[in-house]
Amino acid sequence: MAGMRTPPTAVSWLRRIAFGAVLVVLAVVGGTAFRVWQVARANDRTPADVIVVLGAAQYNGKPSDIFTARLEKARQLYDAGVAKTVVTAGGKKAADNFTEAAAGARWLTQHGVPASATLAVGEGSDTLRSLRAVADQVQAHDWHTAVLVSDPWHSYRARTMAADLGLDAWTAPTHSGPIVQERVTQVRYIFRETGALLFYELTRSPADELFDTFMG
Numbered sequence: 001m002a003g004m005r006t007p008p009t010a011v012s013w014l015r016r017i018a019f020g021a022v023l024v025v026l027a028v029v030g031g032t033a034f035r036v037w038q039v040a041r042a043n044d045r046t047p048a049d050v051i052v053v054l055g056a057a058q059y060n061g062k063p064s065d066i067f068t069a070r071l072e073k074a075r076q077l078y079d080a081g082v083a084k085t086v087v088t089a090g091g092k093k094a095a096d097n098f099t100e101a102a103a104g105a106r107w108l109t110q111h112g113v114p115a116s117a118t119l120a121v122g123e124g125s126d127t128l129r130s131l132r133a134v135a136d137q138v139q140a141h142d143w144h145t146a147v148l149v150s151d152p153w154h155s156y157r158a159r160t161m162a163a164d165l166g167l168d169a170w171t172a173p174t175h176s177g178p179i180v181q182e183r184v185t186q187v188r189y190i191f192r193e194t195g196a197l198l199f200y201e202l203t204r205s206p207a208d209e210l211f212d213t214f215m216g
Contacts, residue, residue, distance in 0.1 A: 033194040039159065040152030040190075044170040049143035050119075051083045052134055052169070054127065054150040054158055055090020055100030063107050066151065067100070069177030071107050074149045077172060078113055082147055087119045087137065089130040099123075126206040127154070128161050135165040147172050153189040157197040164204075 053074045056067035063071060074086050086108055090100025098106075099122030109115045121137050124130030138146060146169045148158050155171040162169035178185070199207040 029194060029198070032198055033190055036153055036156045036190055036193045036197065039156035039171060040173060042155070042170075043172050043175070044147065045077065045080065045082050045172060046147070046170060047081070048083045048145040048147045048170075049085070050138060050146050051077050051086045052131075052138075052146045052148050052162075053086065053088045053104055054148065054154065055088065055104060055124075055130060058096075058098055058100050058103035060096075061098040061103045061106060063100075063103050065178050067104065068107065069174040070149050070151070071104055071111075072176070073172065073174040075108060075111055075113055077147060077149070078108075078117065082172075085117055085119055085143075086113060087121060087134055087146075089121050089124065089134050091122055091124045091130065093125075127158055128200070128206040131158065131161050131165055131167075135162070135167050138167060144168055146170075149174065151177070151189070153186070153193045157193055157200065160197065161200065 051074050053070050056070065057064040058067060071088075077083065078086050086105075088101040088104030088108070090104070092099040099120070101120035101122035105115075105118040105120040108118050119137065121130070121133050123133035134146075138144075144167075146162065146167050148155065148162060148169050148171045150158050150171070150173055152173040152175060155173045159169055159171050196207040199205070
């Protein structure tokens with residue numbers, strides 16, 4: 001009969017389904033990237049039981065520029081009375097003499113934070129394992145709240161993992177250092193953290209080494 005529409009074919013339905021799936025994926029990725037960017041802009045100085053500094057590279061006890069920026073932010077928070085204890089996190093590679101945690105605690109004491117106000121938790125080779133060790137120590141001390149200090153783009157993933165480990169945590173990321181100096185670097189790290197967070201949400205496994213290799 002003239003004017004009647006031809007029913008959609010199987011190929012047409014497959015195309016629609018594929019197109020819909022692509023839209024869903026783009027929405028999820030875009031929404032996650034937005035949250036990474038949004039949390040990166042936070043600077044929550046609400047008082048907490050502890051300040052937790054996520055580790056980064058160190059060289060024979062000397063923190064890298066990225067790690068130093070995190071430690072300086074933690075020192076500022078400590079001086080402002082945000083918490084009475086600064087927890088430094090991060091293990092070491094096989095050939096290292098210092099853990100990231102030990103190097104961080106050492107830097108803090110050299111810059112005015114009393115040794116009695118630091119707690120080095122030198123375990124973990126990635127964000128999840130480091131935070132798991134930190135959560136064990138925090139809970140063992142009967143602490144409950146934590147301000148997480150890391151790079152801006154890393155903050156949302158760290159906060160998500162901390163919450164899954166039972167910590168009531170919020171973020172006060174550093175806004176200085178190599179990672180935040182150039183727009184291209186910022187975009188690269190937002191991309192990295194979006195992928196790493198989605199990987200974690202799907203697998204409940206860390207993706208630090210995988211994405212570090214991919215990012216070069």
